[in-house]
Ligand SMILES: [Zn+2]
């Protein structure tokens with residue numbers, strides 16, 4: 001049992017505003033902020049409820065901006081090139097996304113493009129839109145709450161990191177067919193994967209919701 | 218009553234969360250119906266994904282059509298056991314494991330089980346986390362078919378399985394998302410009132 005675990009409560013014992021309900025098992029707790037770097041965990045199911053980080057906002061913004069630049073840059077550079085018997089070809093991420101051209105396969109193209117480009121990009125825009133005013137101690141922009149909810153709901157559909165692993169698998173698969181090399185965009189994507197993972201780790205959704213609520217009141 | 222998205226608590230009877238705007242439901246009674254509907258769709262789409270070819274390779278000497286498992290076997294023949302393992306895990310083990318795990322969670326949420334709720338919550342978290350990784354094979358097909366277009370020497374085209382496989386992954390992701398994990402804990406509080414110190 002960690003010292004930061006929250007206390008159980010009955011619904012009337014505290015002002016309703018100071019309560020937090022575990023999204024996984026519905027247990028109610030009185031909010032008690034853990035120290036920076038610590039985390040509040042649900043005693044029932046061990047879901048992490050609150051995990052504030054020092055200067056998390058500024059770090060998040062820096063990371064999100066980097067992710068945004070990397071995604072945009074990766075679109076325009078080739079990420080794999082191939083050579084066999086004098087014929088050569090190089091592929092950018094846009095090429096890969098639009099590779100299903102015939103008939104019903106177009107649906108798949110749209111899907112791949114959304115998962116590896118548009119959803120990750122949209123999430124960075126939404127995150128910046130929400131966080132920049134909060135970090136600069138300004139009132140949130142209009143519809144900031146909706147923007148933050150969308151960015152959270154889109155999270156499982158952003159698959160840039162899975163695409164990066166897919167590149168590595170594809171490389172091995174064509175090795176005996178042709179000579180393959182990695183382009184600059186591949187390394188951008190590799191960096192992106194690391195950043196996305198760090199970024200999601202930094203974000204304490206509860207803290208963001210709390211600050212959006214405080215500032216809009 | 219707690220919001221499932223932002224964990225803000227509201228009095229009973231409120232319809233919408235004022236903080237994040239998502240709909241409040243004490244218990245999503247239709248949750249299990251949705252879970253099963255997406256689950257069945259996912260299983261149905263997964264069958265042709267394994268029968269039809271995922272990749273169609275044309276070279277000067279041969280033309281080959283590879284199913285998911287066939288592709289992994291071929292890669293293993295070339296000695297790349299690690300990659301073969303990745304393909305098999307991502308395209309066979311994870312999807313089948315997910316089907317079983319979701320079915321187990323949905324059935325036990327209704328009937329009760331000796332497996333502790335905490336263990337089942339962990340299982341649910343794993344299912345939610347790992348499901349997206351099945352998309353890897355679809356991305357590999359996308360990369361290969363855009364990359365390997367070398368005139369007559371070699372070309373790769375996507376097969377119909379790529380589409381049904383993607384649909385299957387999406388359906389199972391939606392199935393897992395519609396599962397109301399609080400149902401796991403409800404069965405417990407029905408048997409013994411939840412202790413609150
Ligand atoms: Zn909990």
Ligand SMILES: [Zn+2]
Pocket residue numbers: 220221222223224225234235236237238239
């Ligand atoms: Zn809410």
